[in-house]
Amino acid sequence: MSRAAPLPPSERRQAIIDAATPLLLRQGAAATSTRQIAEACGIAEGTIFRVFDSKQDLVNEVITAELAIEPVLARLAALEASEDFETAVAAAIGLLQRRAIIARSIVASAPRNAATELAQMIPQRIVP
DSSP: OOOOOOOOHHHHHHHHHHHHHHHHHHHOTTTOOHHHHHHHHTSOHHHHHHHOSSHHHHHHHHHHHHTOHHHHHHHHHHHHTOSOHHHHHHHHHHHHHHHHHHHHHHHHHSOGGGHHHHHHHHHHHHOO
């Protein structure tokens, strides 16, 4: 593997989160290895652990990013300006359905010992 381009820490962190998100949503945390995440990001596996204390910390960051309410509220606000009411309502429903699917996927794939933490985290991220 060739060496990844140097990035500032915040950009490297975001690149890892961006690479991990589709894997974690598709396969679940238990079935996704840090090696797979590293390959998807084009970095060495050890780089993940220079950025995150553990795989679970990375998973928690993905959950936080995916369940953040602010981007959804911004998209909903943009829809309100739409002239076509039916299109705006359909788009709003689609956004909310995606959030429900993501939340269900995250809970279903979580290790049993993380269930309590997720049960506390998800309502805080879904409702402001």
